[in-house]
Amino acid sequence: MNKNNDKDIILDVRHLTVRFKDRHKEGTAVDDVSFQVRRGKVLGIVGESGSGKSVTSLAIMQLLGQTNAVVEATDIDFLGENLLNKKKKEMQNIRGKHIAMIFQEPMTSLNPALTVGTQITETIIKHEKVSKTEAWKRAKNLLDTVQIPLSEERLREYPHQLSGGMRQRVMIAMALSCNPELIIADEPTTALDVTIQSQILELFKKLQAEYKQTMILITHDMGVIAETADDVMVMYAGRVVEYGDTESVLVNPKHPYTKALIRAIPNMSEGQELETIPGNIPSIYNLPNGCNFNSRCASCQDRCKEKKPHLVEVEGRLINCLLYE
Ligand SMILES: Nc1ncnc2c1ncn2[C@@H]1O[C@H](COP(=O)(O)OP(=O)(O)OP(=O)(O)O)[C@@H](O)[C@H]1O
Ligand SMILES: [Mg+2]
Numbered sequence: 001m002n003k004n005n006d007k008d009i010i011l012d013v014r015h016l017t018v019r020f021k022d023r024h025k026e027g028t029a030v031d032d033v034s035f036q037v038r039r040g041k042v043l044g045i046v047g048e049s050g051s052g053k054s055v056t057s058l059a060i061m062q063l064l065g066q067t068n069a070v071v072e073a074t075d076i077d078f079l080g081e082n083l084l085n086k087k088k089k090e091m092q093n094i095r096g097k098h099i100a101m102i103f104q105e106p107m108t109s110l111n112p113a114l115t116v117g118t119q120i121t122e123t124i125i126k127h128e129k130v131s132k133t134e135a136w137k138r139a140k141n142l143l144d145t146v147q148i149p150l151s152e153e154r155l156r157e158y159p160h161q162l163s164g165g166m167r168q169r170v171m172i173a174m175a176l177s178c179n180p181e182l183i184i185a186d187e188p189t190t191a192l193d194v195t196i197q198s199q200i201l202e203l204f205k206k207l208q209a210e211y212k213q214t215m216i217l218i219t220h221d222m223g224v225i226a227e228t229a230d231d232v233m234v235m236y237a238g239r240v241v242e243y244g245d246t247e248s249v250l251v252n253p254k255h256p257y258t259k260a261l262i263r264a265i266p267n268m269s270e271g272q273e274l275e276t277i278p279g280n281i282p283s284i285y286n287l288p289n290g291c292n293f294n295s296r297c298a299s300c301q302d303r304c305k306e307k308k309p310h311l312v313e314v315e316g317r318l319i320n321c322l323l324y325e
Helices: 053-060 088-097 116-127 132-145 150-153 164-176 194-211 222-228 246-251 256-265
Strands: 009-021 026-039 042-046 069-072 075-078 099-102 181-187 215-219 231-236 238-243 311-314 318-322
Touching: 009 053, 026 042, 026 053, 026 231, 042 053, 042 222, 053 069, 053 181, 053 215, 088 099, 088 116, 099 246, 116 132, 116 150, 116 164, 132 150, 150 246, 164 181, 164 194, 164 311, 194 215, 215 222, 215 256, 222 238, 222 246, 231 256, 238 246, 256 311
Parallel strands: 042 215, 042 231, 099 181, 181 215
Antiparallel strands: 009 026, 009 069, 009 075, 231 238, 238 318, 311 318
16 A cells, blocks of 8 residues: 655645636636655745645645645555545545645634633544543643643533633644644745734744654745744745745755745845735736746846746755756
């Protein structure tokens, strides 16, 4: 069964493409995206709004099913098994037990009518044969792990009684509750204010250091990547534009879009003017000829308006830019 010989790769996505289609139009939201998630490491996926980050993760989890999405890939290998061949029931079992997701707005994922303790114990009991008492004990330990003070009392409270930061900690506790091999966190700190945001990032770092939790962390903020991710995949208008280990990408970015994202990190550009990228990301229904980034690129040349670049390897990193072909 196990065809993935590299035991250090938890998730191996090959040539994933997602199109949205209706009677009037068709657009490509994710265009031939391939990446690997290494065991015990954090893969950051970064790019501005509309670049295809969420659609990528929803496609992997088969959560686009009810929409007009057409998902294609040669392989989505999770621990040696191709998720593309999984039935609905099997995917339900994988979601939650093996791959857990954390979203931006915890209130939409929590049930307002149930106490925190009931919700966490229910997820534990759903996936594992343990008694209620045992599940409750585990729930308390999980709240301790995510550093919620007075955990015993918090378990008896309802989501609305908690602050936004606390609710996100509860979501992280629920994600951890079945010891998933992989957590996908999609903009987990975006809805929180800056102080709380950095506390949650600290918590992710702690989980990573102490429990070697494998994660995909999706964000539009290169600063979050700098703090948390081992590897980074930069996406723009559905395509991977740069992909490599975070440190070398941050120290020596190659793609003009990556460079621009780094110049937009507040504390990385100390003493310099904080830059924003002029213009907007193109619509998936109206992608330009040539490179998708050409209209906003400071290094754009004539050929960039005619020819689509291919991913090429440069210094151990993948770059999608004609300047490097
Ligand atoms: N169900 C859908 N039907 C049609 N188009 C969709 C659907 N879901 C997403 N899209 C489009 O796909 C593109 C990628 O969207 P996606 O949600 O992946 O962006 P994102 O990178 O996660 O952005 P954000 O940072 O805003 O969350 C966008 O143009 C979006 O409008
Ligand atoms: Mg998104």
